[in-house]
Amino acid sequence: MIPIKYNIRSLGNRKTTTLATALGIGLVVFVFASVLMLGAGISKTLSSTGKPDVAIIIRKGADAELSSAIDTANVAIITAPKQVARRANGQPDGVGEVVVVITADKIGGDGVSNVQVRGVPDDVWEFRPDVTIIEGRKPRPGSDECVVGQAVRGRFKGLELGQSVELKKNRPLKVVGIMEAGGSSFESEVWTDADVARSSFGREGIVQSVRVRLINEGAFEAYKRGIEQNRQLGFQVERESVYYEKQSEGTSAFIVGMGGTIAFFFALGAMIGAMITMYSAVANRRREIGTLRALGFGKLSIMISFMLESVFLALLGGGVGALASCAMGFVHFSVINFQSWSEMVFRFQPTLPIVGGSLAFAALMGVLGGFFPAVRAARLPLIKALKD
Amino acid sequence: MTLIGLGARNAFRNPFRTGLTVVGVAVAILAFVLLRTVITSWNIASEVAAKDRIATRHKLSFVVPLPKRYVDTIREVKGVQAVTWANWFGGKDARNPDAFFATMMVDAKTFLDVYDEMVVPPEQKARWLEDRQGALVGSSLARQLNLKVGDRFTLTGTIFPGEWVLNIDGIYTATRKSIDQSSLFFHWDYVNESLPSDRRDNVGWVVSRIDEPGIGPDVSAAIDKIFDQYDQQTLTMSERALNLSFMGMFSAIIKAIDIVSIIILLILVMILANTIAMGVRERTSEYGALRALGFMPSHIRIFILGESATLGLVAGVAGVGLAVPLVNGGLSRFIEENMGGMFPYFRVDTTTTLQALGLALVLGLASGVVPAIQAGKLSVVNALRRIE
Numbered sequence: 001m002i003p004i005k006y007n008i009r010s011l012g013n014r015k016t017t018t019l020a021t022a023l024g025i026g027l028v029v030f031v032f033a034s035v036l037m038l039g040a041g042i043s044k045t046l047s048s049t050g051k052p053d054v055a056i057i058i059r060k061g062a063d064a065e066l067s068s069a070i071d072t073a074n075v076a077i078i079t080a081p082k083q084v085a086r087r088a089n090g091q092p093d094g095v096g097e098v099v100v101v102i103t104a105d106k107i108g109g110d111g112v113s114n115v116q117v118r119g120v121p122d123d124v125w126e127f128r129p130d131v132t133i134i135e136g137r138k139p140r141p142g143s144d145e146c147v148v149g150q151a152v153r154g155r156f157k158g159l160e161l162g163q164s165v166e167l168k169k170n171r172p173l174k175v176v177g178i179m180e181a182g183g184s185s186f187e188s189e190v191w192t193d194a195d196v197a198r199s200s201f202g203r204e205g206i207v208q209s210v211r212v213r214l215i216n217e218g219a220f221e222a223y224k225r226g227i228e229q230n231r232q233l234g235f236q237v238e239r240e241s242v243y244y245e246k247q248s249e250g251t252s253a254f255i256v257g258m259g260g261t262i263a264f265f266f267a268l269g270a271m272i273g274a275m276i277t278m279y280s281a282v283a284n285r286r287r288e289i290g291t292l293r294a295l296g297f298g299k300l301s302i303m304i305s306f307m308l309e310s311v312f313l314a315l316l317g318g319g320v321g322a323l324a325s326c327a328m329g330f331v332h333f334s335v336i337n338f339q340s341w342s343e344m345v346f347r348f349q350p351t352l353p354i355v356g357g358s359l360a361f362a363a364l365m366g367v368l369g370g371f372f373p374a375v376r377a378a379r380l381p382l383i384k385a386l387k388d
Numbered sequence: 389m390t391l392i393g394l395g396a397r398n399a400f401r402n403p404f405r406t407g408l409t410v411v412g413v414a415v416a417i418l419a420f421v422l423l424r425t426v427i428t429s430w431n432i433a434s435e436v437a438a439k440d441r442i443a444t445r446h447k448l449s450f451v452v453p454l455p456k457r458y459v460d461t462i463r464e465v466k467g468v469q470a471v472t473w474a475n476w477f478g479g480k481d482a483r484n485p486d487a488f489f490a491t492m493m494v495d496a497k498t499f500l501d502v503y504d505e506m507v508v509p510p511e512q513k514a515r516w517l518e519d520r521q522g523a524l525v526g527s528s529l530a531r532q533l534n535l536k537v538g539d540r541f542t543l544t545g546t547i548f549p550g551e552w553v554l555n556i557d558g559i560y561t562a563t564r565k566s567i568d569q570s571s572l573f574f575h576w577d578y579v580n581e582s583l584p585s586d587r588r589d590n591v592g593w594v595v596s597r598i599d600e601p602g603i604g605p606d607v608s609a610a611i612d613k614i615f616d617q618y619d620q621q622t623l624t625m626s627e628r629a630l631n632l633s634f635m636g637m638f639s640a641i642i643k644a645i646d647i648v649s650i651i652i653l654l655i656l657v658m659i660l661a662n663t664i665a666m667g668v669r670e671r672t673s674e675y676g677a678l679r680a681l682g683f684m685p686s687h688i689r690i691f692i693l694g695e696s697a698t699l700g701l702v703a704g705v706a707g708v709g710l711a712v713p714l715v716n717g718g719l720s721r722f723i724e725e726n727m728g729g730m731f732p733y734f735r736v737d738t739t740t741t742l743q744a745l746g747l748a749l750v751l752g753l754a755s756g757v758v759p760a761i762q763a764g765k766l767s768v769v770n771a772l773r774r775i776e
Contacts, residue, residue: 016665016758024658027651059549066451067478067547102449103623103633111636114449167448169621201452202620234549255641262648265419266655272412273659276405280666333644336637341450343637 002292002301007309010281011316021277022317025362028266029321033358034328034348035259039252041333041349046248049184050241053217057210057227060234064247065099065209066341072096074233075210081226083219084212087126095120095127096207098197101342102190104156104165115156116342117146117190119197127213131186136161136177142193147177149187151345155334159190167200185244188344211240251337251344267365270317274369278310282377289377290385303378310370311363318362325358326350391687395694398667399702409663410703416656417707417744418714423649424740425715427642429731434635436565437628439601441502442608445593447621453590454620461614467607468596472498475576475592479543481533482551489529490571491543493579496522502597505564512537512558520578522557526569528724530559543572548579565733566627570724595627653751660703660755664696668759675763676771685764692760693753700752704745711744712736 011018057078062068070078079092087093098119103112122141125131139145144167148159158165164172173192181187198204214220224237238246282289289302328348337344400406444462446452453475463471472495479491496517500506508516508524516522525535535541539556554574562569580588598607608624615622625633635642668675675688715736723734 014669017662017669020658020662020665024655024662027655027658031648031651061544061546061549063478063480063546100449100451106636106639111639112633113637113639168619169616201449262419262423265415265422266652269412269416269419269652269655269659272408272415273655273662276408276412276659276663276666279408280405280670284670334640336641341637 002297002305004308007305007312010285010309011313014281017277017280018313018316021273021313022320024273025270025314025317025365026319026321026324028263028270028365029318029358029362030325031259031266032263032361033322033325033350033354035256035263036354036357037325037328037348037350038259038333038346039256040351040354041346042248042252042255042335044349045183045185045344045346046244047241048182049186050239050244051213052239052241053214053220054240055212055214055220055223055237056240056243057212057235057237058208060236062236065097066101068208069203069206070096070208070210070235072205072207074235075207077230077233078210078227078235079212081223083214083223083226085215091123092212093127094210094212095124096194096210097121097124098194098201098203098206099208100197100201100203102165102167104159106156107154113156113336114342115152115159115190116188117192117197118186119194119203120191121194124191127211128181128186130184131179131181133177134180136175139176139191139193142195144171144173144192144196145176146173146190146192147179148175149189149191150178150180151187151332152190152343153178155343155345165190167196171200173200183347185344188342247337251335255335267361271365271369274310274314274366275373277313278306278370278373279376281309282306282373282380285377286380286385289380290382290387293380293382294386299378303374306374306377307367307370310374311366314362314366314369315359318359318365321362322355322358326355391690392694392697395691396698398671398691398695399698402667405663405666406699409659409699410706412659413656413700413703413748414707414710416652416659417704417748418711420649420652420656420747421708421711421736421740421744422715423645423652424743425734425736426731427645428737428740429734430635430638430642432565432733434628434631437626437631438505438564438566439604439626439628440598441595441627442598442604442611442624443593443595443627443630444608444611444622444624447612447623450592452620453592454594454622456589456591458615458622459591459594462594462596462611465596465607465610465614467598467603467610469599470498470501470597471594472502473576473591473594474499474573475579475590477543477548477574477579478546479548479552479572480546482542482544485544487533489532490568492571492573493576494573495576496573499573502595503567505562505567506560507563508558508560516557519555519557520575521553521555523554523572523574524558524560525556526571527559527561529570529572530556532570535559548583552579653747656748657751657755660696660699660752661758663699664692664756665759667695668692668763672763672766672771675766676768676773679766679768679771689760689764692763693756696756696759697749697753700748700750700755701745703752704748707748708741708744712741 058065058068059070075096079094085093100117101114102117104115105112139147152159154160161175161178164174167173214223220239227235227237329350331348332345334343334345446454459471459473474492474494477491477493481487516524535556537556541554541556543552545552598604604626611624612622720734723731
C-alpha cells in the first residue's frame with residue numbers, strides 16, 4: 001500500500017485546484033442535502049399532524065376537507081359507533097370542523113397568499129391536547145376571536161397577537177393567542193369558533209370534516225366498514241395519518257422531483273470537475289508514478305492510491321457542503337400545498353442519515369470521477385513514465 | 389495573430405481536458421437554462437394576461453362564492469362591455485382520477501364573448517351552445533385524454549358530488565397565450581339546476597371586459613364600492629394582477645430556484661477556474677520564456693484571460709446548443725401536455741439564451757482573473773526555474 005499521507009500532501013500541494021474542485025463538490029452536496037432535509041421536514045410536519053388512532057370522515061368524492069360538506073345533523077351518527085373513544089364525561093371523543101382558506105397579504109412584499117382557517121368547536125382543546133397556547137389565551141366560545149399557529153404568525157398582515165383580520169366589513173377577527181402544535185401543520189393555521197366561521201363563510205348547517213379518536217388503532221377497519229356501509233350518508237373514512245400523507249403527496253413529489261433533477265445535473269458537473277483534476281494530477285505525476293512502480297508498488301496499489309486521493313478530495317468538499325446545509329435547519333420554507341391551496345410552513349430537518357448519506361454521495365462522486373484517471377495511472381508503462 | 393487569439397489557441401492544447409471542461413460547463417449551462425425556463429414560463433401567465441379584462445371575486449377567499457345576482461349589478465357598471473361568470477368545478481376523469489386538469493363551469497353564451505381569443509369551429513360552437521351537457525376541451529388536453537368531438541366523457545365531482553356525464557362538443561385552440569389549452573369548460577346551468585336550492589345560484593368569480601385597458605383600475609374600484617354596502621364584499625382586479633397573485637403563492641419555490649441558479653453559476657466558475665489554474669501552472673516555464681523574450685506581464689494576463697474567455701464561450705455555446713433543442717424539441721411537449729395548467733407554454737426564451745451565453749463568457753473571464761494576476765506577478769527567474 002502506498003501511504004495515505006502521500007495523497008493528502010499531493011492535494012495540499014495544488015491548493016487552488018484542490019479548493020476549486022472541493023468547493024464545486026461542496027456546493028452539489030449542499031443542494032443535495034438541503035433537498036433531502038426539506039423532504040424530511042415535510043414528512044415530519046405531516047406525520048406529527050396525522051395520528052394513526054384518529055379517523056377523519058369527509059364526504060365521498062371530496063379529495064380534501066376543503067371540498068367536503070357534511071350536515072351537522074349527521075355528526076351524531078358519525079360519532080356514535082362503539083369504536084369511538086369516550087371522554088371522561090361519557091361524550092364521544094370527536095370534533096366536527098369547518099375549513100376555509102382566506103387570502104391574506106404577505107408581509108415583506110411577496111404579494112398575497114392563502115391561509116387555512118379552521119372553525120373549531122369549544123372542546124377542540126380536549127380533542128387535540130398537544131396543541132397549546134404559548135402566548136395570549138384561548139378564544140372565548142362564540143366570539144370573534146382566533147388563535148394563530150406560530151408558523152404563520154407575523155408572516156401575513158394582521159396575523160399577530162393583538163392584531164386582527166377582517167372577515168366582513170366592520171367585523172374583525174381578533175387574534176388573542178398564538179398556538180404551538182409540536183411542529184405539525186396546525187401551526188400553519190388560524191383557529192376560530194366554528195359558528196363564527198360558518199356564518200362568515202356561508203357554511204350554515206354544515207361541517208366539512210369530522211374527526212374521531214378510536215379506542216385503539218386496530219378499531220379503524222371495523223369503524224370504516226360501519227360508516228361507509230351506509231351509502232345513504234355517502235361518507236369516506238380515512239386514517240388521519242394516511243389522509244395527511246396523501247395531502248402532501250403533490251407538494252413533496254414536486255419538491256423531491258425538482259430537487260432530484262437539479263442534484264443530478266449538478267452531480268454530473270461536479271464529477272466532471274473531479275475527473276479533470278484527477279486526470280491532470282495523473283499527467284503531472286507521471287514520473288512519480290514511474291518511481292513508485294520502480295520501487296515495487298503494483299498496478300493495483302497505484303490505482304487504489306489515486307482513487308483514494310479522489311475520494312479524499314470529494315469528502316473534503318462534501319464535508320463543507322454537509323456542514324453548511326445543517327445551517328439550513330434555521331430556515332423556514334413556506335410552500336403552497338397543492339391540495340388545499342394554502343400555505344404551509346416547513347423547516348429543513350437535518351438528520352444524521354441525511355448528513356451521512358450526503359457524505360456517501362460525495363464519496364461516490366469521488367469514486368466515479370477518480371476511476372478513469374486511476375486506471376490511466378495504473379496502466380502507465382513503467383519505462384515511458386520514468387523517461388519523462 | 390493577436391494576443392487574445394494566441395490565448396484562445398492555448399485553450400485547445402490539451403484537447404482531452406478542454407473536452408471534459410466543456411462538457412462539465414455545458415451541463416451546468418443546460419441546468420441553468422432549464423431553471424430559467426421554468427421561471428419564465430411560470431411568469432408568462434401574467435405577462436400575456438389580457439389587458440381589457442378584470443375579475444371580481446369574494447373579498448375574503450377564493451373558495452367562497454358570490455351570489456349570481458352580482459353579475460347583473462356588474463353589467464350595469466359604466467365602462468363594462470361584457471360580463472361572464474364561472475365556477476371552479478374540481479372534476480376528475482372518472483377513468484383516471486390521478487390526471488390533473490382544470491375543469492370549469494361557465495356561462496356558455498357570454499363566455500366566448502369575453503374570452504374572444506378562444507377559437508372554436510362555428511359548427512362545434514353552435515353545437516355546444518345547444519347542448520346542455522356539452523363541453524369544450526382544450527386541444528392539448530384533448531390529446532392528453534385522447535378525446536374527439538362526439539365522445540362521451542364522465543367527470544367525477546369533488547366539490548359537486550356525483551358523476552357528471554358530458555358530451556365533447558368542441559375542441560378549442562387560442563390565438564393568444566392568455567388562455568391555456570388544457571382546460572375543460574362546460575355549462576354552469578347543467579350543474580346549477582341539479583343542486584339543492586340552498587346551494588344554487590352561486591358563482592365563483594365574475595369576469596368583465598372593459599372598454600379600454602386604461603380604465604381598469606377605476607372600473608374595479610367602482611365595482612368594489614358598490615358591493616361594499618352589501619353583505620358579501622368583493623375584490624376586483626385586472627387579469628394580470630389575478631395571475632400575479634396566483635404566482636405569489638409560489639414565491640418561496642421561485643426564490644429557491646433563483647438561489648439554485650446562482651449556485652449552478654458558482655459550480656461553473658469552479659470547474660473553469662480549476663482548468664485554467666492547471667493550464668497556467670503547467671505553462672509556468674513557458675511564461676518565463678515569454679517574459680525573457682520581452683513580453684510584459686500584461687501580455688501574459690491577456691493570454692490567460694483570452695484562454696478562459698474562449699473556454700467559457702465554447703462551453704456556453706455547447707450548453708445552449710444542447711438545451712434549446714432538448715427543451716423546445718422534447719421536453720416542452722411533455723410538460724405542456726402533462727402540466728399544462730401550470731406551464732401552458734414551456735419554451736426557452738431568447739433572453740434566457742442570451743443570458744446563458746453572456747454569463748458563460750463573463751464567468752469564463754472571471755475564472756481567469758486570479759490565475760492571470762498570479763502569473764503576471766511571477767518573476768522571470770522563478771518562472772524559468774520552476775519545474776513541475
